[in-house]
Amino acid sequence: MPTNRKVVFDVGNVLLRWDPFHLYRDLIPNDEKRSWFLQNVCTSAWNLEQDRGRPWTEAVASLIAAHPEWEAEIKAFDERWHETVPGTIEDSVAVLADLKAKGEQVYAITNFSREKWAECLIRFPFLQSFDGVIVSAHERLLKPDPAIYNVLLERYGLSAGECIFVDDSGKNVEAARSVGMQAVHFVEPIDLRAELRGLGAAI
Template sequence: MGKPTTVVFDVGNVLLRWDPRHLYRRIFDDEEQMEWFLGNVCTPDWNLEQDRGRDWDEAVALLVKDHPTHEPKIRAFHERWDETVSGVFEDHVVLLQRLREAGVPNYCITNFSSPKFALSQERYPFLSGFDGIVVSGDERLLKPDPAIYRLLLDRYGLEAEDCVFIDDSKANVEGARKVGMHAIHCVEPIDLAAELRGYGFPV
């Protein structure tokens, strides 16, 4: 594989600091109870279905039916979703801006609910500046399904070997590599600038 020319970003926990605990620490006084709730009621698997395109009202109704005593806390995941994002990875956003200023093509593949991604674009305008975006909730495909990576490549006329993909999930990184992309597993305390310079990018 030659040197890539294009950078493809994930969003959650690469550019945005996302964790439902940012919200639920404001709701629960007890950390153990919060962890039980997030492990048994508003679970990662439940949330992932919204990333796959399930309607939020439907998702909330399903949980309220099974856990009626937790209804206000369940509804908070939807109604106060913006509080699950505590901010951005400032250094990574700076890198993204440097890539754009240098004319480096930049794209995004993200597992994200469609309406929540639109909300995030309003709050964080840099999310609207990509040369192309694939949102799982729009496509009803989730990383690491090879189809979602190929969708980006086909839609925007990209070659896999020309792209380096950045994601915090090891499974998603491996998924990108399986379709022929370079990939960086982005978990703190990574020096993402050094990783990108290693591929020859001007950051």
């Protein structure tokens, strides 16, 4: 029988591996130059604005205007984005599938751009198996803002106390706890099944 525990997954680096290094290790072979580029041009903060809802076309154009000498490498972040996602984290995907097979409700809250999320739904069909998903770009809210967690609770009629949130970011985990959720900080190596079971999930 299903439990009253609802597991809420992050996607990036919980279900899908994501790291720009996978793309840029070949595009910028020099370690020092690659590190500088990712810290000063295609930065985490720049990428996060796409997760907040900025269109990729606008993001790329503005960055090329500021750094024209890096035009090809900037365009690659968009055009070859899927190379930053080499595949799934298989054990986590298996946990998700097992929860669904047992009749459990599963949800997701993810910082993701609108365009890349739509593409990933096609590339990774298991992402369509959630009972509900909150995508940051759709809401124009980002984790760890507590508001994005409350969107999930309100939209799907959930109580915070019945939710177990799984995320690789400590800040996002703490934010989930601040709204009343239980939470698992996903840092490999981790026995996700054991962690969830310990919090009352039927897995």
